Amino acid sequence: MSWIVIQQSVPVFAQAFWLTLKLSFYGIIGAIILGLIASFLRYFKVPVLRQISAVYTEVSRNTPLLIQLFFIYYAFPEIGIKMSATAAGISGLIFLGGSYMAEAIFGGLKGVAKIQVESGLAIGLSRWQLARYVVFPQGLTLSVPAIAANVIFLIKETSIFTVIAIPELTNTALDQIGLYYHTDESLFVLVIAYAIILIPLSLILTWLERRARRGAFGN
Amino acid sequence: MHSGISILFAGQNFSRLLGGLWISAKISIVSLVIGIALGILLGALRTVKNPILRVILRLYLEFFRIVPTVVLLFLFYYILPKNFNVNLNAQAVAMLVFALWVGAEMSDIVRGALISVPQHQCEAGIAIGLNGPQLFRYVLLPQAIGLMIPATINLMTRVIKTTSLLLLISVMDVINIGQQIIEANRQTHPDGAFWVYGLIFILYFLLCYPLSAWARHLERQQDNNA
Amino acid sequence: MATPLLQVEHLEKSYGDVHILHDINLTVATGSVTVLLGPSGSGKSTLIRCLNGLEDFQSGQLTFSGEPVTPSPKVWQKLRQKIGMVFQSYDLFPNLTVLDNILLGPLKVQHRAKAEAKEQAIKLLKEVGLADYQDSYPRQLSGGQKQRIAIVRALALNPDFMLFDEVTASLDPEMVRGVLEVLRNLAQQKMTMLVVTHEMNFAREIADQVVFLEEGHILEVTPGKQFFENPQTERAQIFLNSMDF
Ligand SMILES: Nc1ncnc2c1ncn2[C@@H]1O[C@H](COP(=O)(O)OP(=O)(O)OP(=O)(O)O)[C@@H](O)[C@H]1O
Ligand SMILES: [Mg+2]
Numbered sequence: 001m002s003w004i005v006i007q008q009s010v011p012v013f014a015q016a017f018w019l020t021l022k023l024s025f026y027g028i029i030g031a032i033i034l035g036l037i038a039s040f041l042r043y044f045k046v047p048v049l050r051q052i053s054a055v056y057t058e059v060s061r062n063t064p065l066l067i068q069l070f071f072i073y074y075a076f077p078e079i080g081i082k083m084s085a086t087a088a089g090i091s092g093l094i095f096l097g098g099s100y101m102a103e104a105i106f107g108g109l110k111g112v113a114k115i116q117v118e119s120g121l122a123i124g125l126s127r128w129q130l131a132r133y134v135v136f137p138q139g140l141t142l143s144v145p146a147i148a149a150n151v152i153f154l155i156k157e158t159s160i161f162t163v164i165a166i167p168e169l170t171n172t173a174l175d176q177i178g179l180y181y182h183t184d185e186s187l188f189v190l191v192i193a194y195a196i197i198l199i200p201l202s203l204i205l206t207w208l209e210r211r212a213r214r215g216a217f218g219n
Numbered sequence: 220m221h222s223g224i225s226i227l228f229a230g231q232n233f234s235r236l237l238g239g240l241w242i243s244a245k246i247s248i249v250s251l252v253i254g255i256a257l258g259i260l261l262g263a264l265r266t267v268k269n270p271i272l273r274v275i276l277r278l279y280l281e282f283f284r285i286v287p288t289v290v291l292l293f294l295f296y297y298i299l300p301k302n303f304n305v306n307l308n309a310q311a312v313a314m315l316v317f318a319l320w321v322g323a324e325m326s327d328i329v330r331g332a333l334i335s336v337p338q339h340q341c342e343a344g345i346a347i348g349l350n351g352p353q354l355f356r357y358v359l360l361p362q363a364i365g366l367m368i369p370a371t372i373n374l375m376t377r378v379i380k381t382t383s384l385l386l387l388i389s390v391m392d393v394i395n396i397g398q399q400i401i402e403a404n405r406q407t408h409p410d411g412a413f414w415v416y417g418l419i420f421i422l423y424f425l426l427c428y429p430l431s432a433w434a435r436h437l438e439r440q441q442d443n444n445a
Numbered sequence: 446m447a448t449p450l451l452q453v454e455h456l457e458k459s460y461g462d463v464h465i466l467h468d469i470n471l472t473v474a475t476g477s478v479t480v481l482l483g484p485s486g487s488g489k490s491t492l493i494r495c496l497n498g499l500e501d502f503q504s505g506q507l508t509f510s511g512e513p514v515t516p517s518p519k520v521w522q523k524l525r526q527k528i529g530m531v532f533q534s535y536d537l538f539p540n541l542t543v544l545d546n547i548l549l550g551p552l553k554v555q556h557r558a559k560a561e562a563k564e565q566a567i568k569l570l571k572e573v574g575l576a577d578y579q580d581s582y583p584r585q586l587s588g589g590q591k592q593r594i595a596i597v598r599a600l601a602l603n604p605d606f607m608l609f610d611e612v613t614a615s616l617d618p619e620m621v622r623g624v625l626e627v628l629r630n631l632a633q634q635k636m637t638m639l640v641v642t643h644e645m646n647f648a649r650e651i652a653d654q655v656v657f658l659e660e661g662h663i664l665e666v667t668p669g670k671q672f673f674e675n676p677q678t679e680r681a682q683i684f685l686n687s688m689d690f
Contacts, residue, residue, distance in 0.1 A: 062376065062427035064383035067394065067420050074401075075413040118499055119536040119595070123550035123602060124525040127518075133549055137540040159287035163387070170289055183297045191286055191294070198285045 005185040009176055013189050016172035021197065023086070023168060024155045027093030031154060032147070034094055035101025042102070043109055043131065053102070060099035065160050068092045073164045089161045093154060100150045108143025109135055145208045152201050156194070169193050226408040227418055232400050236415075239393035240422055243382035246310060246390075250317030251378055255371065257318065258325020263355060265330045276326065283323035288381050291316050296388045309388045317378060324377075328370045332363035365441065372434035376427040383423070393419055448511045450475040450606055450637045451496070456505030458488075458495055458661075465491050466661045469505065473606070476635040480648045480669070483658035484684060489641045492658065493608050496639070497521070497528045510605065526554060529599030530608040533615055535591035537583040543570075543594055544579040550602045562601070569597045573627050589620025593627055600631075607631065609640045645690035649673045657681045 038053040040046075060068075072095075073088040083091070112135050120130040162171035173190040177183050227233055265276050283291070295316050299305040307315065336359050344358040385392040397419050401411040408414075451473040458466035466488050473479050481489050494500040496507070498521030507514040509524060537546050544566060551562035570576045573593040583591055592612055599607060609628065613621045625647050631638060632651045642648055648655070652669030657678070665677045676682050 058428060058431075059424060062380075062431055063420055063423045064380040066383040066386070067416060067423060070394070070412075071416045071420055075416045078410040078413045115532060115534050115536045116538065119530075119532065120538075121499060121522075122497060122525055122530040122532075123598060124522055124554040125549070126522055126554075129553050133541070133553065134538055138538075141540070156287040159289040160384070162289065170287070170293075173290075174293070177297070183301060187290075187294055187297060190290055194286060194290065202281070202285060 001184045001188060002182075005180075005182050006189055009182065009185065009189060012172060012176070013169065013193060016167055016169045017193050017197075019166070020155070020158050020168040020193075023089055023093070023161065023166070024158050026090045027097060027158070028151055028154050030090065030094035031097025031101045031150070034098030035103075035105050038098060038102035039105040039109065042106055043135075044127075057099040057102055060096055061103075065092055065096045065157050066163055068095055069160065069164055085161075085164045085166050088164055089158070089166050093157065096157065097150065097154045100153065101147060104146035104150055105140065105143045107146060108141070109139035111142045112138045142212070145205065145212045148201070148205045148208050152198060152205060155197060155201070159194075223408060223410045223414050226400065226404050226411045226414050229404070235396050235400070236393055236418065236422075239391060239396035242310070242390065243379070243385060243392045244426075246313050246317065246385065247375070247378050247382055250314045250321055251375060253314075253318040254321025254378075255325050257322035259329050261322060261326035262329025262333065265326055266333050280323045280327055283320050288316070288320060289384055289387060291320060292384060292388050309385075309390045312388060313382075313385055313390060317381065321374065321378060324374055325371070328367050328374070329363070331370075332366040333359050335366060336362045369434040369437045369441070372430050372437070376430045376434075379426050379430075380423065393422065447475060449473055449508075450510060451639075452506075452508040453496070454506045454508075456492075456495060456502055456507070458491060458500065458502040464661065466495070466502070469663055471656060471663065471666070473637060473639060474653075475605075475637055477637060477653040478632050478651045478669075479639045479654050479656060480652040481639060481641045481656045481658060482648065482681075482684070487658045488661045489658055490610050493530070493610050493639060493641060496608060497525055497530050499530075526550070526602045527604050528606045528608065529602060529604035531592070531595050531599055531610070531612050533611040535583070535588055535595065535615070537586075537591050537595055537598070539583050541582075542579070543575070543581050543583070543586075546583070546594065547598045547601045550598065555602065566597070566601055569600055570594075572630070573597055574623070587620060588616050589623050592616065592620075592624050596624075596627055605637060607636055607638045609638065609642070611641050611643065613642065613644060643688070645673075645685075645688050657684070659684075 038057060041050045041053045069088060069092040072083070072092050073085065076082070076088075116134055116138065117130060120134040125133065158168055159170040161168050162174060165171060167175070169190055173186040176186040227236075261276055261279075264272060267273075286294070292313065295312050296309065299307060299312065340358055340362065341354060344354045349357065382392060383394060386394045386398075389395070397415045401408075401415050404411050449472045451471075453469055453471040456466060456469040457464070458469075469492060471479075481493065483489050491500060495502050498516060501516060507516075509527070514520060514524065537543075538549070541549065544563070547566040547569070548559075548562055551557045551565070552559060567576060567579065570579060573596065575590060575593055575597075578586065578590065578594070583594075586594070596612070612628075613624050616624065621644065625644065628638070628640065628647075629651060640648070640651070649669065652672070655665075655667050655669055655672035656663055657665045657667070657672070657676070657680070659680055664680050665672075667677055667681075672681070673685065676685060
């Protein structure tokens with residue numbers, strides 16, 4: 001392994017690093033919004049929309065991101081929906097992540113104690129007020145560790161964007177290998193780059209989980 | 220110009236696609252069997268109170284958790300032959316990587332289930348004179364296994380979904396064959412991608428959905444009994 | 446006799462195939478304290494939860510302040526402002542401060558002016574000796590303190606009727622007295638109350654009438670003093686003998 005080669009490749013990887021972060025950011029924000037919508041539909045038992053969101057969740061969770069991306073990027077144009085690779089990547093990540101976020105959020109809402117709901121009813125809160133002041137604030141807090149775990153999962157999934165030639169980290173490493181045969185160096189930098197993003201997040205996750213287990217809401 | 224869906228049934232196309240799916244299934248099964256066995260062993264070892272062992276196993280887990288599976292595949296695919304002179308074909312590399320990855324994830328599932336068995340159960344076992352392995356075999360494992368099953372089934376669906384990455388190290392899996400079919404029929408079926416990727420999408424769903432529905436069913440049962 | 450605050454007629458309640466409450470008839474006079482006694486599993490909690498709509502029942506008629514109750518989510522939501530309830534487990538909302546817990550109902554349900562509601566909340570907090578805790582979160586309080594605040598939260602809606610389901614059962618012994626003191630004061634202020642408790646000395650002291658429930662049947666309804674000295678049924682006598690007081 002050559003140190004010089006590593007140094008020389010840093011600028012290229014730095015660009016890919018930011019791109020990975022940027023794509024992850026948009027994808028995760030979109031996934032959280034989609035997840036909130038899906039879990040609200042389920043919580044409020046909204047007719048029809050709730051069934052649609054259940055079907056979406058199953059399809060999204062039981063198919064691989066890679067084939068979701070292929071479908072969005074290669075098959076959609078054939079029915080008249082064209083988008084750039086980047087847009088396809090972000091859309092794919094949102095489609096995949098939305099269902100994982102929905103499960104995390106709904107899990108939190110379900111975790112709110114029954115007695116909390118009953119004491120809300122006992123002081124005359126309506127169903128909407130109960131959600132607004134009792135179930136959502138507590139449930140969303142409970143779902144934070146699961147959401148954080150999904151954040152890590154989704155960032156890792158961006159490595160699959162390489163199949164539609166988005167120049168994120170993995171794609172850049174493969175490029176470097178293909179162009180210059182700097183196999184060891186490129187893979188080394190690649191692993192380090194993911195470690196820089198994911199180790200701090202994984203430490204935060206461990207901390208969140210520990211806090212959740214101790215009961216952030218010792219009532 | 221044909222109607223698009225006919226691309227799936229022209230010539231040997233359909234059986235070729237199923238053949239590709241079988242390769243993915245084979246790799247999943249082999250790596251799950253090896254990985255789950257490895258994970259049970261490592262998970263049990265992770266409950267042993269030896270600090271060095273713990274650190275090593277934790278590092279192993281974290282490495283396989285943090286590095287994306289795509290990257291793991293490339294690491295083994297490029298580095299084994301080049302730096303260790305081990306020449307495996309792409310399918311064997313995939314089985315190795317998936318087995319190690321499953322082992323890591325499984326060790327965490329096993330450990331989590333084992334430490335959730337109440338302490339007094341162990342003490343009761345010790346009190347009747349059981350030794351370490353006996354305690355594991357007769358007290359801990361039977362009580363923990365129910366907790367492990369849903370997570371293990373979910374891990375299976377993750378492995379199946381991850382086989383979609385085999386394409387990247389040139390395994391002739393269902394997606395790779397699908398791409399070839401689309402290319403070969405570009406002239407006659409310009410909309411081939413829609414039908415071929417659509418079929419593969421459905422095939423993956425048909426493999427994964429029953430498993431995740433089963434896992435959810437078991438989880439519900441456990442919640443109700445709790 | 447004036448109109449009773451609450452009248453229960455022929456109430457029947459089952460969970461699936463299991464019949465829990467049989468032909469419950471009960472009258473609660475305005476300003477009186479009714480103590481509901483009975484062995485564990487006899488249906489006390491189930492009955493009290495039927496009275497503010499947390500459980501639905503198969504048949505029977507409730508009449509509140511002379512108005513027949515037609516059970517529906519809307520009706521119950523209105524009525525619950527008039528019927529306060531406190532549970533055995535400490536059930537404050539952990540995401541809100543003490544003051545916000547108390548004000549949630551008055552502000553969001555009753556849409557009262559903030560200044561006025563807050564003034565009342567602080568007055569109530571003073572009465573239960575917890576004026577200094579208005580900005581604390583529930584996790585910073587002891588069980589007994591939380592239970593007193595749960596009572597204040599219910600009182601802040603100015604209810605006509607209060608339901609208490611074993612509010613001291615989960616408390617450490619030294620916490621029990623403060624909570625019972627609050628109930629005692631309420632009784633003196635002529636709050637109409639239905640109380641489930643296992644504190645027999647306290648029950649004897651405050652009960653205007655005792656309702657004795659066993660296996661879902663009301664076996665007797667007897668004036669308080671008389672029940673403890675000379676219950677009408679043998680079952681009640683056995684129950685009293687089994688209690689340690
Ligand atoms: N949700 C439920 N589903 C089915 N059965 C129930 C349910 N809740 C209570 N029961 C049954 O109803 C009966 C009465 O229960 P309830 O909680 O009202 O008794 P209780 O008199 O309050 O007892 P305790 O003194 O232990 O609080 C019990 O046999 C109980 O098992
Ligand atoms: Mg009870």
